[in-house]
Amino acid sequence: MENHAIGTREEWLAARMDLLEAEKELTRQSDALAKRRQGLPWVRVDKAYAFETDAGAASLKDLFRGRSQLLVYHFMFGPDYRAGCPSCSAIADGFDGIVVHLENHDVALTTVSRAPLPKLQDYKRRMGWSFPWASSFGSDFNHDYAVSFTESEQSEGGIEYNYRREPAMAARPANEPAIPSRAGADGPTTGAAQSGTDVATYARERPGLSAFVLQDGVVYHTYSTFSRGVDDLWGMYKWFDRAPMGRNETSFWIRRHDEYGA
Incomplete structure (x- = not known):
């Protein structure tokens, strides 16, 4: 100290x-x-998106669950991951306690990932979560809302994330991390290892939050934020910011809540 x-x-x-x-x-x-x-101006969503949920097949409109507003957390859990992103998991640890409050104030919260639903359900049981989680496997939803990318986009053309174009992986300096991280290059490497995949596959999924509104039967996209724009969703960081040593991050330290030692 x-x-x-x-x-x-x-x-x-x-x-x-x-x-x-x-x-x-x-x-x-x-x-x-x-x-x-x-x-911000609202953008009408005319494209039909298909999801799989615990209740069965669902449209984007179905995810509102009778509310007029919908918040979607884009959770990094790709089809080839063996487990969800540890950082997204730390954020999601705070969802169960707020869902009931949001729903009773006309806001639905749903997490969406590209992994198939059975994989999400298994992980959800492991983590002890109960919040709604939908699979967009086979849908363009994640790609259209700039949180999932193809291998060719990543390796050749570069991806558009957080309202900026990142260089293609082939043109990226060797010491530049695949995903910008507070902890530098070791963040994506460690996150990929903890998710049971390689860094390139891990980096084709990204975190974010998107908001939608349902008015007169029409869905509109109202807002999206990415990268450190989701910092406010990490309940623990607001506590760290008031602790004597602050966030005190020198390396990627986050683990899933069932992985910390005694």
Whole structure:
């Protein structure tokens, strides 16, 4: 632990009051950003997407489950993964507790992945989760919403993710990670190993959140965010940000909740 400033209670309080003003300004900015998100134009979704759910075959409209708003978490679990992405799993650990609150305020939450439904169901049982999870296996949904990519896009043309074009894998410097990561190159390597696949296959899936609204029988896409845009969904990070050492990340440390040692 590095040396840190030591002070009196009076010095701490003066610094804390100065920080409070900055925190209040950030809260105001966050409120203003939320309004700008809600003010984005809606884009009509005319394409028919097919999903498999615990209740059977479903359309995008079915995923609303009687609500007028739908939030989709794009969970990295490709058809060739043996287990879900550990980072997405850490985010998903917080879903069960909020689903009931969202549903009682006219918002449906569904996780969507490309892995076949039986594989998702097995993993869901392992993790002890109960939130809705739909498989988009065989559908263009993940690709159209910029969270899944083909091998040729990855290796030849480069992919469009997080509103930026990434260089093709063949043109990528050897020391550049396949997926941008706080922990650098070891993040995708470790995540791929923990998911039972190679780095290239792992990197063809990406995390994100998309929002939709159902009005007069028509579905509209309203918002999507990717990469660190999903940081606010990681409940643990808001706690880390208030801990003395912060996030304190020097390597990819995340494990599934049943993989940490005693």
